[in-house]
Amino acid sequence: MKAVTQLSKKNLTQTRSRSILIGISIMLTTALLTIIGLSCNGILKMNSHNSSVLYGDFHAAFTGISEEKKQEISVRGEIEKAGSMSSVATVELGKASGVLSYYDQNARAMSNLKMTGQSRIPTGENEIMAQKSFFKKLMKKKPKIGDTVTVPYRINGEGTVLRKKFTITGFLPDSEMNDLKQAYGAVVSKEFFEKAVPVEQRSYTLCVKMKKADKVTENGLKESINQLAEKLSIPEKNVSLNTIFIMWDTDPGAETVAAGVFIAAVVILFSIVVIYNIFYVGMIQKVQEYGKLRAIGMTKKQMKQMIFREGMILSGISIPVGLIVGYFGTDLFFTKIAGFSSVNESINEAIANTQLFSIPVLAGAGILSLITVCLSVKRPMQIAAKVSPVEAVRYQENTGKKKQKRKGCRQVKLIGLTRANLSSNRKRTLMTILTMGLSCVMFVTIANLCGNMDPAYEAKKDVKKGDFYLTLDTKLDDKTYPEKNLNRVQEQGLMNASVVEKIKKIDGVTKVETGKWAAVKVRGNEEEGTSVIQILSKKDFNAFVKSGLERGSADYEQLVKESGTVYLWDHFFDENGYHIGDKISMDLLDGERKVPLTLKITGSANAHLEASWAMTEETFKKLRVKGNLTSEIYISCLPEKKTAVEKQLRNLTGGSEFYDLLSYDDAYRTAQLGIGLLRDSLYALLFVIGIIGFMNMANTLITSIVTRKKELGILQALGMTNRQLARMLQMEGLIFTAGTLLISLTFGNAAGYMLFLKCKDTGMIGINDYHFPMAEILVMAGILLMLQILLSAFMSRKLQKDSLVERIRYEE
Incomplete structure (x- = not known):
């Protein structure tokens, strides 16, 4: 036995170059298996340990909850804990928008509300915390903790604009995404919320974390949430599942397990094939040399043992090195991911703090490599053991029993x-x-x-054509300030022919296209409130509506002939009780004038448009609308003039709060x-x-x-x-x-x-x-x-x- 081992060592020493090559191959493959294993384990661990930080510590959110319903939900036995938040008011920030929100203690913890520096949660009626960009829209100087700021707001987005002085207690983290969208949030105190919003007008969003059994599945927990919502008479559209947190907080469902097993099987099978091929290519050429040993008396069993021990000696050296290289490679891999991501600081922090070292994974990778080497040497062992000493001496790879002619x-x-x-x-x-x-x-x-x-x-x-998209930023059902509603803003002529001509004359502008919207009220469906119908040309209809058709027809000629319309939010089509072929009656709001119209629903689509309905230009012309309903303008310009054109457009639109200008470049970023x-x-x-x-x-x-x-x-x-x-x-x-x-x-x-x-x-x-x-x-x-x-x-x-x-x- 000792002699066989010595022969294995000598053979490896004599064929040093090949031994090194095979050893490096095993080492690299082990390192890759280690990287794959530790990376997968790290991702699982990161999401399992940090899922509440990354995605919120709640299973679902119930929206539109009244004060009475909130009290009822909070005492339900199925719920482990619940946190409430409420959007108190909207803030007038010029071209940007803001929201004042109240969070109770549970909601702050469950939604991972973060603060910077020496910030503290507002407790007094006149205290506020927000992003610095929010305050910069309202102050001429750089905001600091302790400064006072006057905030114009409207309770629940309705009623008169109120102004109140607040003291800054801290800052929320700034976000590039918020800056691009020009949308900001601010936190106010419970005292302000309760004084500003009467009990009967309060509307909460409740974050709910369910009590769950030890082995509850993802699908089972989702079903429990939906059943609870049904018992509480909460509409399905007001239930928002935190699906990613649910997945990591439960035993995975059948689909998740199947996907994990499939991915693991593919990785393992591929690794075995690679190592087998590498080892086979390296070992098969030695069969002739082994045949010489057979000729001087080595038995079949000893031949197998010698080849097997060569593989084990190489594995014993290469696998530990591969595990070390793989571990440090994984550490570098995760660091790179943290460096790539700038979207979410919480994700960066979670990745950077994830403990990658795992003895079970390292042991598994080592054992898998060892088993694969064993499988890889099996075929060379069989070849050497089966041939006779004479045949082994003259062995050539791919020599078979069949006689061959030499060409x-x-x-x-x-x-x-x-x-x-x-x-x-x-x-x-x-x-x-x-x-x-x-x-x-x-x-x-x-x-x-x-x-x-x-x-x-x-x-x-967001910007379907051109380089800039200019639209009207209006309300639809503002009863306190009706002049801010779409139909009344359109009377101001903000997008009339003279405005369009001014845009066309801007140096660098190459093309200007306009679009029409109209505010409509569907009779018999008051719950939907005032919605928007978009008037489209045949070209735009085919580009924006027909391409997103989910059911029915969006044939332009058919719509013209039948005075048809297409619903643009297919997800809510059945919920609103609509059917293909139905005729619906609407009132189109032309300023303060109502224009009755009846349209046939020919189709339903997901068109990514601002409107709820679409109709043809020909159908619209029959209505004899008096006002100018142009509500959107698409502007194309020369690339080198883009900055100058944007500056001119902002100067042109700066005189009205109802203009909303979005550039394609911002949307792209x-x-x-x-x-x-x-x-x-x-x-x-x-x-x-x-x-x-x-x-x-x-x-x-x-x-x-x-x-x-x-x-x-x-x-x-x-x-x-x-x-x-x-x-x-x-x-x-x-x-x-x-x-x-x-x-x-x-x-x-x-x-x-x-x-x-x-x-x-x-x-x-x-x-x-x-x-x-x-x-x-x-x-x-x-x-x-x-x-x-x-x-x-x-x-x-x-x-x-x-x-x-x-x-x-x-x-x-």
Whole structure:
């Protein structure tokens, strides 16, 4: 037994270059398994431990809750704790908007309300806390704690504008997203809330955390919340589930478990295939040497033991190193993610504070690598044990029992030599191409998703055409200040022909398009209140409505013929009691004049428009409306004039509080912030997959060259030049690259397209139109090609350092 171990050690020492290569391969694969395992465990741990910080410590939020209903909910036995908050008033901030809100102690804790510096929660009637940007809209100087500020507000967004002096008690964290949207929040005290809002007018949002059984599932908890809401007579539309927190706060449902098992199985299977191929390629060439040992008396069992111990010795050295490298690699990986994300400081903090070290995961990665090595040496062990001593001495890879005829050639060409080498080692060649192809399939699949996450699509939801979108910022049902309602603001002529002409004359403006809105009241459906109907041309109807049609028809000619309309919020179509084919009666508000109209519902869509209804221009013209209902203007300009045009537009619209100007660039930046973290995380995963592909390719090319050192020396002795040798090695690498690309492009794009369709159906941000991820695939192909050329050139130069005689005398 001791002699077998000594033989294993000696063999590894004599074939040092190959042993180092196999050891590095095992180490790198172990490191990658460790990175995958620790990363997944870190993400699970981060979300499990920080889910309440990241997503709020509540399972659901009930909106529109009265004071009486609030008391009833707070004593329910199904509820562990509840926190109440209320939007007390809206704030007049010029072009920006603000909200004064009250949070009780539970709500502050459950929603993770954060403060900066020496801030404290407002307790007095005249105390306030908000973002610094909020105060800058109201003060001429830089706000400090203890300063007083006069805030203009309207209780519940209605009634007269009141003004009150508040003392600043602290600041909420500033947010780039709030600055882009020009929307801010402020916190006031309970005393102010109770004095400002009568009991009968109070409307709360209740954050609710349910009592749950030890093994309650995600689906079970959701069902419990919906049942509670039904018992409390809370409408379904007023129930908002905190789905991400529910997922991490419960035992995962069947779908989550199935998804986790599937991902784990794919990673493990892929890792086994990669390690098996690497070890097989390295070990199979030794069979002839082992045959010599069989010829001098070594038994089959001893042969197996010797090969097995070689694998175990290499694993014993490489796996611990791989675990160490993998741990530090994971630490760097998580740090990079924290650096990428600037959208949410809480996420950054949670990632940075996540404890990545996990003995069970490290042990699991080590055991998995060890088992994989055991499986990898099984085939070489069987080959060496089965052959007779005479056959073993003359063993060549892929030698079978079937007799083969040797084919000769009149001329020996490089391509013929390359083909002969790859075909004689057919199994190794196919296994290498397959494993490299699988890693690249994963790359192409994810690239199909990443490459189609388009912030421009999200931005187009806000600015559908041009570079700037100018619209009217109005109310619809303001009874205290009716002059702020859409129909009354339209009477001011803020978007009449003269305004449009002024915009057209701005230096740099290339195109101006207008759109019409009208305020309407649907008869017999008073709950819906005043809504908006948009008047669209055929071009815009097809672009904005027809593309988002969910049911019915949006054929423009049909709508013109039948005086039809399309409902634009399909999610609420059934809830509001509408049906395709129904005729609805409306009053269109033309200033203070009502214009009756009857329209037929032909379809329902999700169109991402500000309006609830859409009608054709031809139908609108029949109504003989007197007023100018232009309510939106799209402005296009020269790229180099964009800044100057925006300045002119803001000067032009600065005289009225009802103008709202949004630039496409601002909308694009907002979308980028939302997409950024998800895309960066996926590209980090692609980086890991890329390492797997490179490691496998490098191992195969280097092993192939090292094991043929004597053969290549003989070829050069017969007349092959160094340049021809380099070209032959490069051609071999090109064949590996071509096969890899063929597999990855065929299967990767098919899987990627299916993933794209699934994500589109779920409404993932930025996913709409599919396009082939050409840039990502060209980068992948370029990197594979470059690495193979560099490896071939490196090995060619290394071979040339040895003299021809040394290469011919080389023994593995």
